[in-house]
Amino acid sequence: xPVQQALAELRHLLGERLSLSKADLDAHGRSESHFRTTxxxxxxxxxTSEEAQDIVRICATHNVPVIGWGAGTSLEGHALAIRGGICxxxxxxxxxxxxxxxxxxxxxxxxxxxxxxxxxLRATGLFFPVDPGANASIGGMAMTRASGTTAVRYGTMxxxxxxxxxxxxxxxxxxxxxxARKSASGYxxxxxxxxxxxxxxxxxxxxxxxxxxxEAISAGICSFSDMASxxxxxxxxxxxxxxxxxIEFVCADTARAFNTYAGVSMDPAPHLMVEFHGSPESTAQxxxxxxxxxxxxxxxxxxxxxREEERRALWxxxxxxxxxxxxxxxxxxxxxxxxxxxxxxxxxxVEETQADIAASIIPGPILGHVGDGNFHAxxxxxxxxxxxxxxxxxxxxxxxxxxxxxxxxxxxxHGVGIGKKPYMAAExxxxxxxxxxxxxxxxxxxxxxxxKVVPGN
Amino acid sequence: xPVQQALAELRHLLGERLSLSKADLDAHGRSESHFRTTxxxxxxxxxTSEEAQDIVRICATHNVPVIGWGAGTSLEGHALAIRGGICxxxxxxxxxxxxxxxxxxxxxxxxxxxxxxxxxLRATGLFFPVDPGANASIGGMAMTRASGTTAVRYGTMxxxxxxxxxxxxxxxxxxxxxxARKSASGYxxxxxxxxxxxxxxxxxxxxxxxxxxxEAISAGICSFSDMASxxxxxxxxxxxxxxxxxIEFVCADTARAFNTYAGVSMDPAPHLMVEFHGSPESTAQxxxxxxxxxxxxxxxxxxxxxREEERRALWxxxxxxxxxxxxxxxxxxxxxxxxxxxxxxxxxxVEETQADIAASIIPGPILGHVGDGNFHAxxxxxxxxxxxxxxxxxxxxxxxxxxxxxxxxxxxxHGVGIGKKPYMAAExxxxxxxxxxxxxxxxxxxxxxxxKVVPGN
Numbered sequence: 003x004p005v006q007q008a009l010a011e012l013r014h015l016l017g018e019r020l021s022l023s024k025a026d027l028d029a030h031g032r033s034e035s036h037f038r039t040t041x042x043x044x045x046x047x048x049x050t051s052e053e054a055q056d057i058v059r060i061c062a063t064h065n066v067p068v069i070g071w072g073a074g075t076s077l078e079g080h081a082l083a084i085r086g087g088i089c090x091x092x093x094x095x096x097x098x099x100x101x102x103x104x105x106x107x108x109x110x111x112x113x114x115x116x117x118x119x120x121x122x123l124r125a126t127g128l129f130f131p132v133d134p135g136a137n138a139s140i141g142g143m144a145m146t147r148a149s150g151t152t153a154v155r156y157g158t159m160x161x162x163x164x165x166x167x168x169x170x171x172x173x174x175x176x177x178x179x180x181x182a183r184k185s186a187s188g189y190x191x192x193x194x195x196x197x198x199x200x201x202x203x204x205x206x207x208x209x210x211x212x213x214x215x216x217e218a219i220s221a222g223i224c225s226f227s228d229m230a231s232x233x234x235x236x237x238x239x240x241x242x243x244x245x246x247x248x249i250e251f252v253c254a255d256t257a258r259a260f261n262t263y264a265g266v267s268m269d270p271a272p273h274l275m276v277e278f279h280g281s282p283e284s285t286a287q288x289x290x291x292x293x294x295x296x297x298x299x300x301x302x303x304x305x306x307x308x309r310e311e312e313r314r315a316l317w318x319x320x321x322x323x324x325x326x327x328x329x330x331x332x333x334x335x336x337x338x339x340x341x342x343x344x345x346x347x348x349x350x351x352v353e354e355t356q357a358d359i360a361a362s363i364i365p366g367p368i369l370g371h372v373g374d375g376n377f378h379a380x381x382x383x384x385x386x387x388x389x390x391x392x393x394x395x396x397x398x399x400x401x402x403x404x405x406x407x408x409x410x411x412x413x414x415x416h417g418v419g420i421g422k423k424p425y426m427a428a429e430x431x432x433x434x435x436x437x438x439x440x441x442x443x444x445x446x447x448x449x450x451x452x453x454k455v456v457p458g459n
Numbered sequence: 460x461p462v463q464q465a466l467a468e469l470r471h472l473l474g475e476r477l478s479l480s481k482a483d484l485d486a487h488g489r490s491e492s493h494f495r496t497t498x499x500x501x502x503x504x505x506x507t508s509e510e511a512q513d514i515v516r517i518c519a520t521h522n523v524p525v526i527g528w529g530a531g532t533s534l535e536g537h538a539l540a541i542r543g544g545i546c547x548x549x550x551x552x553x554x555x556x557x558x559x560x561x562x563x564x565x566x567x568x569x570x571x572x573x574x575x576x577x578x579x580l581r582a583t584g585l586f587f588p589v590d591p592g593a594n595a596s597i598g599g600m601a602m603t604r605a606s607g608t609t610a611v612r613y614g615t616m617x618x619x620x621x622x623x624x625x626x627x628x629x630x631x632x633x634x635x636x637x638x639a640r641k642s643a644s645g646y647x648x649x650x651x652x653x654x655x656x657x658x659x660x661x662x663x664x665x666x667x668x669x670x671x672x673x674e675a676i677s678a679g680i681c682s683f684s685d686m687a688s689x690x691x692x693x694x695x696x697x698x699x700x701x702x703x704x705x706i707e708f709v710c711a712d713t714a715r716a717f718n719t720y721a722g723v724s725m726d727p728a729p730h731l732m733v734e735f736h737g738s739p740e741s742t743a744q745x746x747x748x749x750x751x752x753x754x755x756x757x758x759x760x761x762x763x764x765x766r767e768e769e770r771r772a773l774w775x776x777x778x779x780x781x782x783x784x785x786x787x788x789x790x791x792x793x794x795x796x797x798x799x800x801x802x803x804x805x806x807x808x809v810e811e812t813q814a815d816i817a818a819s820i821i822p823g824p825i826l827g828h829v830g831d832g833n834f835h836a837x838x839x840x841x842x843x844x845x846x847x848x849x850x851x852x853x854x855x856x857x858x859x860x861x862x863x864x865x866x867x868x869x870x871x872x873h874g875v876g877i878g879k880k881p882y883m884a885a886e887x888x889x890x891x892x893x894x895x896x897x898x899x900x901x902x903x904x905x906x907x908x909x910x911k912v913v914p915g916n
Contacts, residue, residue: 102801104698104803105801146643149641153641160641175889177887180868181867182867182871183801183832184615184617184831184871186604186606186615186868186871186874186875187868187875188654189654189897190604190653191890191893193617193650197646214700342637343639344559344562344639344640346562376639409637409639415641418644426644429644429645430644432633433633433648437646440646440651440900443899444893444896455646
């Protein structure tokens with residue numbers, strides 16, 4: 003068995019940092035969402051880029067799959083070893099290598115989590131803004147092109163990764179990008195790697211843009227009688243040019259789930275949660291202008307605060323939204339949808355999705371980053387009832403169909419993994435084959451995270 | 460001759476829209492900078508994407524090079540037919556196909572120029588911000604990853620192209636991207652195409668992000684006793700978080716060139732030209748805060764205005780900087796450098812470059828987009844004196860070496876073309892070979908703009 007030979011060589015290279023324990027294999031074969039557990043053949047814990055190169059070379063020699071692993075918070079089964087192989091866990095490569103305050107950038111290893119990074123940055127007055135909710139690893143966030151609540155202001159990983167070290171399928175270590183703020187020097191390999199989900203290589207080092215911690219932050223919440231009014235308020239806020247740092251939507255069912263999970267007492271109605279970054283004057287002004295828009299759309303009074311503890315409580319609740327919704331149906335697993343449409347189509351997309359879910363046999367609370375036109379229905383299924391997963395897939399299919407018809411995408415921020423792969427042909431047409439050609443050129447053996455993103459394979 | 464067969468088929472396809480006139484061939488073989496004229500074998504003027512596909516298919520059949528042409532304003536010889544072949548001039552594909560104000564985006568054909576686009580957009584209250592100075596075509600700007608004076612605020616073409624139609628080397632027409640504001644759906648082919656300089660395909664349609672025309676704009680100018688003080692003022696402005704829409708630097712020699720060319724009377728000293736976008740209050744406040752920084756660095760009083768005519772005159776002068784500098788030495792041609800470094804290294808890079816030029820036999824006025832760390836020395840050479848071009852190349856080599864050593868890039872915004880290709884191996888190492896593998900995968904015959912960007916070829 004080639005994998006046995008690879009494991010023997012990896013044992014020689016890494017000693018105890020190759021694990022074959024059932025606990026480790028299972029932990030690295032599990033997904034946060036509904037996919038079944040598919041353990042790898044071994045888990046390795048490299049400590050240097052050179053070790054990552056050696057791991058890939060050994061796997062290439064024996065034609066064994068290589069799958070990167072960050073914090074395991076992905077929702078689309080990106081890191082599942084669906085063809086077996088070696089899981090490369092980057093948790094020991096979690097150093098912050100260099101903070102350059104004057105240039106507002108930082109170089110990190112892939113295993114550092116966004117919370118650990120921001121903790122370390124605090125004293126510098128800078129922060130890394132991309133915030134997918136989960137305490138994901140920076141490497142995983144880059145490889146899935148993550149974004150989250152702050153993308154409306156600070157962009158996604160696409161906009162905030164300046165360069166990377168990447169181990170290719172043949173063991174070469176390349177550097178992409180530079181520390182210059184812009185460059186027109188050849189193909190944008192950084193952008194190609196961001197969102198490639200480990201199918202073109204493993205990242206072992208990343209340089210990120212940082213931003214100044216705002217002098218003042220105001221945040222608040224309000225409810226609406228219906229979803230259309232909430233979405234109309236969002237659209238008007240964008241068109242007025244009010245600079246939001248976050249603008250999040252939750253539906254009535256999500257509000258109910260928060261009440262139970264977080265012990266709060268929200269109206270069972272659609273809500274918006276909003277944050278503004280700037281000076282004390284500008285954030286107060288932004289909050290007041292937003293409050294007027296909310297009032298125009300018959301929303302409840304916009305309650306806002308610039309006090310840190312209130313703000314933290316608000317976003318902690320929002321960040322636990324997925325878990326609150328999961329807990330709202332005992333024993334359920336989630337199929338998470340992630341469509342993103344042009345803002346002008348958002349109200350329609352949300353309304354039609356809600357009508358679909360209301361007519362179905364399963365619950366599907368909705369929440370989303372509506373400033374980007376991105377929202378999630380968390381479809382809750384009992385995996386013991388096959389009809390429920392079928393129903394969830396049907397709802398998901400219809401959402402994606404709708405999104406593509408409206409000029410949108412199957413996945414705004416979660417990535418393709420195995421969950422969204424069935425939609426790639428419809429979304430990209432011949433461009434999907436072009437992705438396959440690029441994969442073939444850089445990984446002709448097909449060992450890098452096989453079965454993900456590209457056709458066939 | 461394969462090219463004769465291709466020309467015969469193109470004649471059949473396009474009739475008079477294939478030109479073989481010496482005037483057309485020469486006009487499409489000429490460069491804005493120092494490269495020698497290298498005319499193509501024919502110039503075609505497609506009117507539809509389908510015609511562009513047919514053109515590429517004919518050239519592929521006969522193994523004839525295909526080179527895209529926008530407005531011909533490139534500075535690195537990107538569109539020169541250095542291996543012969545067919546020049547595809549997109550000037551007849553210059554329509555604005557759809558403006559979607561609610562989504563703040565627009566779909567255009569590649570031949571529309573940025574000035575024509577902004578003229579058309581004016582009534583909507585939106586604008587397309589990327590501004591390389593020259594009235595370039597949008598297709599050319601995308602393919603060279605152009606930026607310019609406003610990148611410090613609005614980003615480059617990388618940040619403002621949402622999607623493209625691209626004709627590949629085999630004639631397939633693909634669509635990249637969507638109209639959603641973000642997506643995590645597979646490899647970022649839009650980013651791969653932006654900056655690919657026509658070596659992977661021809662773009663026949665582009666969807667662009669638009670921005671709201673600011674309610675108020677203030678702009679002004681000031682001088683400094685030396686370049687280090689000017690650069691220090693820029694760095695401090697960035698670190699204070701004052702949101703500049705433009706921050707441009709010109710050296711004393713450039714100021715002298717402006718005096719002659721534009722009939723102004725600037726001090727023969729380094730200057731900064733700055734612009735702020737926002738509300739009447741915020742732009743006034745920004746200008747006043749900036750004025751304080753300038754005073755702290757012993758600059759001349761910062762004279763600013765929110766009057767449109769003064770602002771227009773200022774930027775018209777700046778946009779003519781290249782031509783003003785060219786005119787400062789009669790009969791000279793330019794070798795234009797374009798390094799971009801981390802901000803913390805900018806003062807050093809500028810000072811060392813100036814010292815080098817001062818010790819050389821040729822003049823080289825400097826100007827640049829210093830908010831991004833990007834600046835140009837316009838090296839003026841008499842092409843009849845071979846030693847001068849040699850000297851210019853030596854100076855350029857040293858600038859790039861310095862930039863790479865400081866964490867920067869060989870080209871911040873002009874692109875690779877043929878002028879910066881000699882620096883690609885040093886800048887990218889093995890990553891340059893990866894670019895070559897991608898090229899090989901998408902254009903195995905090597906017909907798309909051969910001799911540019913990637914190794915060999």
